[in-house]
């Protein structure tokens with residue numbers, strides 16, 4: 001079953017605007033998505049009707065705010081099919097989640113241990129590991145690419161008894177490839193390593209079942225899946241979270257505090273020090289309801305249809321290079337590209353003149369960009385409200401841009 005993007009668009013009034021005299025075509029969804037009216041309404045209703053701190057008061061507003069906040073945790077649990085809400089920690093987003101996991105790694109890693117990541121990782125899945133390795137004397141090892149995708153033979157060669165953590169994006173924010181993280185989790189576990197999945201670019205676009213993936217950790221960012229900024233989820237298996245020390249300390253996360261020591265609350269609250277992003281969590285709950293109503297399988301199928309439509313058109317443009325897998329069926333809705341002789345920033349600026357919003361730069365993946373032998377790339381990324389007309393507009397605008405810079409316009 002496919003979805004009705006034109007109907008969905010009606011829930012996103014921001015899309016209905018003119019930019020540089022052209023109707024807006026928003027293709028920067030890998031950076032952040034727009035928010036549907038139901039999410040904005042959930043935020044407004046919370047602030048209008050229920051605003052209070054959570055887990056503290058016995059008064060009615062505090063109870064309502066707490067109930068809504070915890071109801072969102074249950075929605076997040078169901079969305080990723082975690083066993084229990086104890087395994088669902090609210091964070092600021094993927095970056096925070098990965099930092100917490102890398103802090104846990106500092107408890108485990110010893111000199112000569114290894115952490116295995118890939119060259120396509122976002123900086124959020126590189127720098128926390130660099131820090132953990134620097135502090136413990138462990139080694140950060142990279143898996144490289146084959147045909148624009150993760151090289152599984154390289155991964156298998158580098159996954160050894162020394163490997164204590166494997167941490168990979170399920171979908172690359174530049175290459176758009178989908179990594180077989182379930183298969184890799186099995187390989188990692190055979191070697192006794194923890195499996196960490198960066199789901200920032202996958203959770204918004206496909207059904208996630210952490211029990212089926214059998215990963216130890218999974219991160220997502222609300223703002224990339226219709227929710228507000230500043231809210232995300234770190235999933236961890238209960239038995240693993242029980243081994244993990246809290247990263248932040250303070251109010252909300254304690255049971256008893258004495259002059260020299262304190263005891264922590266149980267999971268998941270022992271990780272959530274301080275007043276949390278209550279409105280953000282409630283907004284995330286509304287976003288997850290909205291996505292679930294459409295259906296994550298329908299979303300995945302629809303985006304694959306868009307990619308199957310637009311990728312060949314882009315590949316057919318002379319001088320245009322698409323990075324990542326060339327086969328549309330293996331390419332998620334993130335398409336990074338360059339045009340011979342044109343700087344991607346100029347391309348993005350020219351596309352903006354046509355109302356088409358894309359991102360240009362290193363996409364917080366400098367090691368990958370270096371590995372590809374380029375300094376930056378332009379990137380179009382799609383979501384549920386994008387249509388084939390948006391794809392046509394992108395292709396037309398790129399051709400116009402090429403002609404403009406070639407002096408033929």
Ligand code: 7TS
Pocket residue numbers: 030031032092093094095096122124125169171172173198200201221363364
């Ligand atoms: N991991 C991946 C794969 C990402 O794409 C991003 C954000 C992050 C982690 C970090 O997420 P955050 O919500 O904590 O910032 N990616 C991008 C991007 O591609 N363009 O802007 C942000």
